[in-house]
Amino acid sequence: MTETAVSHAGSHISRREERIGMLLVFLSALMWSFGGAIARFIEVDDSWTVVFWRSFWAAVFLLGFMAWRDGLRGTLKLFRSMGLPGLAVALCFAVASTSFVVALAYTTVANILLMQAGVPLFAALIGWLVFRERVSGPTWIAIAAVICGVAIMVSESFNGQVSPIGDGLALLIAMVFSIATVITRRFAHVRMTPATCLGTILAGIFAATQVEAFVVSPRDMGFLFAFGALNLGLGLAFFATGARLVPAAIAALLGCFEPILGPIWVWLIHGEVPSARTIVGGAVVFTALLVHIGLEFRRQSRPVRPGVTGMPSPH
Template identity: 75%
Template sequence: MSDRAVPPLPPAAQASRSEERLGFLLVFLSALFWSFGGTIARFIETPDSWTVIFWRSIWAAVFLFGYMMLRDGLRGTLALFRGMGLPGVAVAVCFATASSSFVVAISYTTVANVVLMQAGVPLIAALLAFIFFRERVAPATWVAIFAVICGVAVMVSDSFDGAVSPVGDGLALLIAFAFSTATVITRRFAHVRMTPATCLGTIIAALFAASQASGFAVSTHDMAWLFTFGALNLGLGLACFASGARHIAAAFAALLGTFETLLGPVWVWLVHGEVPSTRTLVGGAVIFAALLIHIGLEFQRMSRPQRPGVTGLPTPN
């Protein structure tokens, strides 16, 4: 063997790379599951949005609690709830705020405005992580964030009707900040398991929706779709995100979440025949190219030999 042969990675570095890859996969899967939300919502006929939020949150909470029970048992699940502390409560409030505000926001402003605000999540997450925890963001990630924002702007540009609602747009911005904050906290407190926090968030959302809903009766048809909407779309997505976001940089986790914006119109098109506009296709192509290039660069970085004592992830101070 040549003297210049690359030595094997230390066990700690190998674990770091493995966890980073797992985090990447889980966050991508969360965006994939969430991207079916619009398609599933089209099947639900219940007119009261708060009733929909209530049942969606209930089924998500049942799924998440059942998942923790299966994985950790009753004692382990209760220990996780006790151990999440204030960071977990903060994440729970953030997710409850974001999931509830979405429905209210689209009753005041266009979906296009809400989607455009959510495109700023990677930028907000990167800024919050840098300001509060000095988590460095690679130049390539900044470029990808800018490209994604431009792509989403192109996607929704033909939907603007000139109407501006301070309430609706304010809530859309609140969604972006809430999700960004949850992402940064999850990354910062990587030692805290945030699955119970997401479960608590769905319970908070259900309780608030219960105070606003006109009633809780729904058809059998709608209940079946509400189960799918809550357990699989929201609950499974939250479980994947809470488990994966703790292993990768906050900005990168938020950037991967943009796949939800990209894939959502595709599923609606394939299932419901709602053909995307030309601008949606062009903007989607920009987003897809930016994400694909950035993900390729990240995998290339993760495949390079790592110097001893250097971890693959940015370390908050």
Template identity: 65%
Template sequence: MDQLAAPLPHSAAPAPDRSDMRQGALLVFGAALAWSFGGAIARGLTVSDSWTVIAWRSFFAAVFLLGFMLWRDGPAGTLRLFRTMGLAGLGVALCFATASISFVVALGYTTVANILLMQAGVPLIAALLGVVFLGEAVDRVTWAAILAVIAGIAVMVSDSFAANVSFIGDGLALLIAVVFAAATVITRRHAGVRMTPAVCLGVIIGTVVGAVLSSGLMVSARDFGLLFLFGAFNLGLGMALFATGARLIPSALAALISTMEPVLGPVWVWLIHAEVPAPRTLVGGGVVFLALVAHILWQWRRSRRTALPLPN
């Protein structure tokens, strides 16, 4: 697990070694995998009030994250983490609260595929923010992968011109992409600070907002079980994995790996609920997937080449 350390200077991000890069990439991929089930779980709910869903989902995520920190760090350590997360932690908390609330609300206006694939713009936003605020160099191959992801998005949202997509839904999906990219960069910039308490605070904020705006918190036993999965597994576990992994790898790479969420999300909805994606959604998702796989293979080859001993 990540170690508590003094925050890094604001002028630069850390230079991760290969083991940290590998661990960070796997953790971020695990987060994307957990998040990708969100649409499939949401489609099984019968609760009509989005704020009720937000309240219960955020509550179960908060319980999971708090339990995880108590198990890992103990009561005294958990309290210390909340006290030392600072303004960076508060910023991450607000970003994740905004993203989790917007995701549930957007589901009422547009399809899961469109919400998730719109988020594939996160790598470009994160890369630009990383260049501006962290001075991180983004190589040509990463830029090419990012542009390929954007091309996949363009194919997907081309249905908007036929009025098949809600502008409210697309607007909320774009907001998710922006705040998620911001959270990625903040986490990377303050890599010495654990962000698990920050994401826990974010879902606590979501719990309060949802409970206040909800028309009622009573749900059926089936919905209660699904909301538990929606909160503890989909949101809580995903946030814990991402907050731990994103600090170990460059912002652009973390955001790029997280695009496995929009690639896998429509697949689970398709298999579980028979919500067949439009042909353009499949084409766009294929472009995103191929770009990500190609970039990961390139990173792997480059790391192996660097690890080879120099000839005598």
């Protein structure tokens, strides 16, 4: 999980680095997908208490990781050098993690998941409008397939009730995560691990102002540690390292493995059998992602034409 320094712009990232980036972003989605299964073990009633301790342990993990990798002075230097791009990414992750908890009080998880299916589309549009990062035809097709697949997965949960606040926050989550993905890719020379760490700190501070009680049982604290350090913190470290190496639309697509794998872990660990529509929708998304990733690796394996540098074609 070494975060290789990149001294050149994101468009000059080599094919090998791009492949590593794709693997790391997938690993971030894999770690995040365990969130639902871990949360089932936590018996704390106040959701803000969960947010606080999850953010706390994620921040501790990320600070420890950076201190181990870069030393104390190097870690401080990383925070000072992340600049406005890093601050923007930190705010995005803080807003996303906080809005998720608030949105659950107004709308269904199904609606939030459907909004999150739009992250690849939002990331592609933002990258194209702001930075003129072209999106290929196969990527657009994969984005459409992902949205359709997630729509099938959550269709059974729709009850016809629309909450402007809840659905607005769900849309906000998708937008800020898309912005964070695009910024991380665009400013590939900036290490975003301290930015994600700052995001967890900000989310924890806000949760501390809303929490009813900080005391939890030793059993719950153990699961909260896993929920924060491994599920959130390690996932953020993978994402911050990998998203800077791949096009924003592809990074967002790989992130869609999270809502696909999540129900599988809950099923295997807690015996909650997914519905037929969940299985069908998940199969659509999983197939679309595998096909698109296979096409990407096939494209990257083609020999570079004479006179062309080793950078990948823009998407």
